[in-house]
Amino acid sequence: MMKYDVIVIGAGLGGLTAGAKLARDGKKVLLLEQHDRPGGCATTFKRRDFTMEVGLHEMDGLHPKDIKNRIFDDLGITGKVEFLKVPEFYRFINSRYDLVVPHDPEEAKAILLSTFPGEEKGIDDYFYHVLNVRRVMVANRDKPDRSVGEFLDEIIGNEDLKLVLLGNLGYFHDDPYTLSWLYYLNAQGSYYGGSASFIQGGSQQLSNALSGIITAYGGTVRLNSLVTSIDYEGTLPSGVTYEETRGKERGTFSDTATQIVVNGAVPNLAQSLLSKADGLRLSESIAGNNIGASLLTVYYGFNKSLKEIGSKHYSTFIYDGSVKSQKDILDNMHSDFGTRSFTFVDYSQVDSRLAPEGKSVGAVCCIDYPSDWAYLDREEYNRMKADVADSFTSRCEKMIPGFRDAVEHVEVATSLSVKRFTLNPEGAVYGFAQNPGRSLDYLSHLPDNVSIASAWGKIGGGFSGAIVSGYMTAIDVLRKS
Numbered sequence: 001m002m003k004y005d006v007i008v009i010g011a012g013l014g015g016l017t018a019g020a021k022l023a024r025d026g027k028k029v030l031l032l033e034q035h036d037r038p039g040g041c042a043t044t045f046k047r048r049d050f051t052m053e054v055g056l057h058e059m060d061g062l063h064p065k066d067i068k069n070r071i072f073d074d075l076g077i078t079g080k081v082e083f084l085k086v087p088e089f090y091r092f093i094n095s096r097y098d099l100v101v102p103h104d105p106e107e108a109k110a111i112l113l114s115t116f117p118g119e120e121k122g123i124d125d126y127f128y129h130v131l132n133v134r135r136v137m138v139a140n141r142d143k144p145d146r147s148v149g150e151f152l153d154e155i156i157g158n159e160d161l162k163l164v165l166l167g168n169l170g171y172f173h174d175d176p177y178t179l180s181w182l183y184y185l186n187a188q189g190s191y192y193g194g195s196a197s198f199i200q201g202g203s204q205q206l207s208n209a210l211s212g213i214i215t216a217y218g219g220t221v222r223l224n225s226l227v228t229s230i231d232y233e234g235t236l237p238s239g240v241t242y243e244e245t246r247g248k249e250r251g252t253f254s255d256t257a258t259q260i261v262v263n264g265a266v267p268n269l270a271q272s273l274l275s276k277a278d279g280l281r282l283s284e285s286i287a288g289n290n291i292g293a294s295l296l297t298v299y300y301g302f303n304k305s306l307k308e309i310g311s312k313h314y315s316t317f318i319y320d321g322s323v324k325s326q327k328d329i330l331d332n333m334h335s336d337f338g339t340r341s342f343t344f345v346d347y348s349q350v351d352s353r354l355a356p357e358g359k360s361v362g363a364v365c366c367i368d369y370p371s372d373w374a375y376l377d378r379e380e381y382n383r384m385k386a387d388v389a390d391s392f393t394s395r396c397e398k399m400i401p402g403f404r405d406a407v408e409h410v411e412v413a414t415s416l417s418v419k420r421f422t423l424n425p426e427g428a429v430y431g432f433a434q435n436p437g438r439s440l441d442y443l444s445h446l447p448d449n450v451s452i453a454s455a456w457g458k459i460g461g462g463f464s465g466a467i468v469s470g471y472m473t474a475i476d477v478l479r480k481s
Contacts, residue, residue, distance in 0.1 A: 012040025015263025017470030029219035039207030050301035063194025095321030149176035294415030294427035296368035430461030
């Protein structure tokens with residue numbers, strides 16, 4: 001049994017960032033990860049000639065005021081990882097409109113005004129709010145939160161304009177009428193206020209760099225190590241028990257620590273890791289919080305760069321023609337995959353280094369739920385995945401003629417895949433749903449020496465949310481010691 005200052009459970013970006021900060025500041029850190037690589041959703045995997053990006057389409061920033069700059073400088077990431085600017089925010093397509101929305105807010109406003117004349121006030125109001133989040137929050141601090149759907153209905157009349165502005169809704173949630181207005185403004189404002197980036201070589205590069213910082217400063221990172229319980233001394237957590245699931249050291253081990261940082265799902269923490277009393281208290285405190293949606297991804301390896309066959313845009317959001325207003329979005333998210341709205345990302349639009357010269361990688365992504373796959377046996381499950389891949393390939397062929405012939409490799413990861421690899425309930429990729437007025441009271445029901453550094457914590461999901469959550473959690477731990 002080894003004694004550490006801090007044990008971090010989970011090597012997603014939140015856990016890696018927390019571990020790197022704590023190790024750099026002199027703490028003896030043990031990080032335990034049940035998967036065979038660090039990163040959580042910030043990982044890649046190899047198929048033939050292709051490096052498939054698991055989670056990252058674009059990360060907001062890095063603009064001059066972005067806190068991630070300070071975090072990366074402090075941790076020594078700057079210069080070790082190449083961040084590539086994404087060329088535009090997104091292309092939006094439905095049966096009525098096809099337009100490109102730039103990251104630059106003034107350019108975006110000009111395009112939207114020319115496309116939707118008569119909506120000048122609503123467009124101005126929208127951009128004022130997403131670009132002045134702190135001022136808006138101060139002005140509304142005594143008012144209850146509301147949904148972004150309500151906000152858009154209040155300021156804009158044209159339904160298609162609302163849909164265009166919600167093109168990247170899947171980055172946050174599945175329904176504008178149950179998505180916190182303040183959360184959305186904060187997240188969306190970072191994209192418009194400061195562009196976005198892709199990590200050259202894939203997000204695994206960032207995860208590996210953070211893991212390397214932990215070990216470089218004397219910490220230990222153990223992969224294939226599943227934490228089965230948090231151990232107690234009296235009424236206070238004092239360490240963890242974990243199973244090494246692969247390699248020569250297979251077995252069960254226990255180590256101790258003064259502080260425990262959890263980079264994982266709060267429901268799992270409550271149900272299976274904490275003591276019965278602490279787990280019950282935490283379970284009761286999260287009962288009013290909803291678990292967020294999951295994602296389905298179709299990974300493509302192409303035998304050529306898609307630029308060669310006319311692909312011009314990095315991110316394209318395709319809304320089915322049946323989605324005529326915000327009210328149709330949630331129903332569409334539960335519709336057949338042949339009509340479900342989706343995103344296509346063409347990584348050949350940047351120097352992604354995900355494929356050799358002359359080839360490229362892309363991905364289709366849409367909201368997904370475990371219920372879409374429930375009660376299927378393995379054969380039915382695999383057949384449905386193949387059908388879904390073929391359906392999305394056909395839909396992309398209509399958008400990019402020659403798409404199907406360029407496909408060299410294709411495979412599908414469902415919400416059940418996400419659940420298996422991340423252990424998140426329902427395969428949730430963003431933690432708790434960011435509903436209006438979501439309570440954070442559960443954070444006060446944790447044991448004094450247990451902290452949350454993940455999408456399930458105070459800040460929420462996404463790459464930036466996890467990174468900032470991990471860093472701020474580390475700061476809190478350092479203040480306690």
